[in-house]
Amino acid sequence: MEKVLFLILAGISVAAAINVIFQRNTLYSAFSLIAVFGCLAALYVMLQAQLIAALQIIVYAGAIMVLFVFVIMLLNIRQEEEQKDRYHLYYLSLPIGVLLALEVYYGLSNIQDVSVPGAAVGNAESLGQGLFSTYLLPFEVTSILILLAIVGAVVLARKERDIPLEMLDALEAEQAKNKQSGKSEGKENN
């Protein structure tokens, strides 16, 4: 029963993953990727890692991919645009692919114990304990990294709206004015 389920889920996820790459329509690619995440979540449940499964859906399928789909829908890219100057990147794909394959092989060859870990490994308690004791430093560093990324994104998005150089002088004068009026406005709002 479990083997049959595993084969079905693994088959769907591999097929969907291949579809992500070969699909011409970007939106269909995105949805294939969501299907992959769904199948992976189901596989995690079969490994008794229910928390990881739920997080997989919440974080990847429910949050990150929503943004992807959003962007694709807003840009309305129906047909993949062929870009000639990107063809030289094809030569990079072979070494990178080989490197990745070697990495996967190395990772797999180190596995000795193939039994399913007990329910205690993947639950919220053990994950929380791990995150706030053994792996506290990586956890905090990651959170700072994400914060940096958010701040960086906001800064970059702001830069684009800047007024061209010719108008800088006028802008500075305006800013001085805005500061005063901004203060008074803020008071009104309060």
Place this chain on the structure above:
Amino acid sequence: MTLEMFVEWAIKMAVIFFLVLTADAYVVLLERRLLGFIQMRLGPNRVGPFGLLQPLADGLKFIFKEDIVPLEADKVLYVLAPMIALVPALMTFSVIPFGDKITLFGREIHFHITSVNVGLLVVFALTSLGVYGVALAGWSSNSKYSLMGGLRSSAQMISYELALTLSVIGPVLFAGSLDLVEIVKYQTDRWFGIIPKWNIFLQPIGFLIFLTAAIAETNRVPFDLPEAETELVAGFHTEYSSMKFAMFFIAEYTNMITASAMASLLYLGGWDGPGVSSFPILGPIYFALKVFFFLFLYIWLRGTLPRFRYDQLMKFGWKFLIPVALANVVFVALLALLLF
């Protein structure tokens, strides 16, 4: 897995599926009748006694309506969208507990299909998938009203999901578990032997945030901007007809029932009530009453409140609800630290 377990699961799933869909149909009827009452008119009262067979007539009508697919629509996604909206909405009921357990034919029967140790997260995971149905429907219809509705809805659902998730940290902290059954069991205790330990008493702010965010998350009045009929015709499902439209309809009402069920599980003690410990069969009845109360509230709000403007909605979500929810997390954590 033994055959007995399999049969038990199959029966439970069939029963819950039937109950949820029937409840959907009758919540629609209740809404129409109550809105009629609030607006001083009769509402549908012709089909059967008190109009009780109206849902049946509605269903038949949906099936026999012409199924229209716009010429320029993305056919695959257009057909897929209502399914994506409906399936996760119905799946949430696999982890929602309706009561404790009873002994029937020498077997312990639990009032839930399956108990997951992260039940709360599973519900959130499934409801977060619902946004795809709405966004896709809006995009694939190739109509500006649909697209506007779909985009609005996606932005709204993502924004209010934050406050919703922050507001449930309280009950989780108190119960020390993400399991919905455990969260309810914590609340079945009593203070001084009388007052139930329902989370609403110690976390009224969290409860209000949850309620507000849940109403926004289900796209209901006053947060029903995705289908604001005065500006967007019908929003994301403008182009849909027949059973495809009905599927969106069912998904919306199922999500309402889910939100009501979650509100009663997290803050009103779920199936807890007087006499449940000696007669566990009363549990589902109390639970149904609590869910009914929230559904009534939904309809009441719809009859009372006007719709938010889009910028008001965003401002309210990001600049008021989320900061308050964050402050509430700190408050609840302090409370948990002092009490336990």
